[in-house]
Amino acid sequence: MAKKKTKKGKTPVKKEENKVCETFEVNKDGGGKLVKTCGVEPKKHASKKEIAEQNKLLRNIILILGFLFLVVVGTYLIVNNMKYVDYEGIEFDAVKSGNIVFYHTVFKIYDERGIHKLNYNVYLRNSPIKLGKTVVFDGSLDMKEMMVLDSTEDFKCEGDGIISVANMVQVLGAFGTTVAKDPNATCDDQGRYMYILIQEGGETKIEQFGPACYNLYVNNCEILEVTERFILEALNEKLN
Numbered sequence: 263m264a265k266k267k268t269k270k271g272k273t274p275v276k277k278e279e280n281k282v283c284e285t286f287e288v289n290k291d292g293g294g295k296l297v298k299t300c301g302v303e304p305k306k307h308a309s310k311k312e313i314a315e316q317n318k319l320l321r322n323i324i325l326i327l328g329f330l331f332l333v334v335v336g337t338y339l340i341v342n343n344m345k346y347v348d349y350e351g352i353e354f355d356a357v358k359s360g361n362i363v364f365y366h367t368v369f370k371i372y373d374e375r376g377i378h379k380l381n382y383n384v385y386l387r388n389s390p391i392k393l394g395k396t397v398v399f400d401g402s403l404d405m406k407e408m409m410v411l412d413s414t415e416d417f418k419c420e421g422d423g424i425i426s427v428a429n430m431v432q433v434l435g436a437f438g439t440t441v442a443k444d445p446n447a448t449c450d451d452q453g454r455y456m457y458i459l460i461q462e463g464g465e466t467k468i469e470q471f472g473p474a475c476y477n478l479y480v481n482n483c484e485i486l487e488v489t490e491r492f493i494l495e496a497l498n499e500k501l502n
Contacts, residue, residue, distance in 0.1 A: 349390035350498045357385070365390055369501055371436060382436040384497065385429075386490045397491035401470020403499050409439050409456035410447040417460065419483035426489040427460075433493050437500050449475035458492075460485070468492060 283300040347354040347365060354365040365386040373379045386393075411431070417423035431441045439456070449457045453473030463479025466488050470476050478488045 347390055349394060349494065351502055352390070352497055354386070354390055362387070367497070369436075369497070382433075384433055384493065386493065387486055388490050390494055393487060393491045393494055396466075397487050398465075398467040399491060399495055400468065401476065403476075403492075403495045404453065404456070404474040405434075405437065405439060405496060405499055406454070406456045406474055407439060408454070409434060409441050409458060410444050411441055412443065412445060412447065412457070412459050414459070414461040417480060417483070417485045419485050422483065422486045426486045430489040430493055434496060437496060460488075468495075 345356050347356065352367055354367045357364045357366050365388070366383060368381050368383050371379050371382050411427070434441060447457065449472035451472065455474065457472065457475040458478060459476070460478045460480060463477075463481050465479060466481045466484040467479050468476055468488060468491060469479065476492070478492065480488055
């Protein structure tokens with residue numbers, strides 16, 4: 263049988279419909295009865311404007327999620343990179359102990375036969391990058407097997423004086439330098455031993471004044487800064 267056509271000869275478009283049913287209770291003569299009724303309702307299609315708005319909303323959601331992902335990844339990378347500091351090719355990792363952050367590195371110690379004996383750990387209280395920028399080292403370090411350490415006064419500095427000098431002596435000792443204290447010693451013009459004089463100064467810095475002689479100037483009790491700067495220079499000479 264041929265399909266019914268409209269006056270213009272076109273087949274009518276069939277409307278899309280949804281079947282909808284509803285069940286309800288009817289009380290009649292004191293008794294309850296369930297009645298089910300069904301009907302149809304036309305399907306509603308989104309307009310072009312509604313589709314455009316939905317696409318815009320979806321795009322914004324994707325952009326927001328992408329931005330949040332980048333923030334999380336970026337934050338992780340920044341925090342992770344902050345744990346490591348590179349100074350002249352020497353890598354330090356930041357170690358937090360309570361409220362104090364230490365900058366740690368390690369180097370190998372060998373015996374007379376060149377056999378690896380142990381690893382020596384170095385801990386600094388100040389960032390190596392900051393020390394390299396703020397504490398000037400005027401000269402070049404010439405490490406010797408013997409070093410004389412002297413001071414013009416007692417730098418207590420709330421305990422930093424003892425800690426800083428002891429740390430410097432231990433690190434130099436790990437490199438094979440024997441440290442002695444002789445108030446009568448002076449700079450050796452022939453450079454047979456190192457001579458270090460710690461004294462007050464208007465600027466915290468290190469100044470070479472002989473073949474292997476160095477003034478360590480301490481301003482405002484920054485003895486940790488100047489001794490750790492000296493340690494950095496020793497690490498740089500021995501490890502690079």
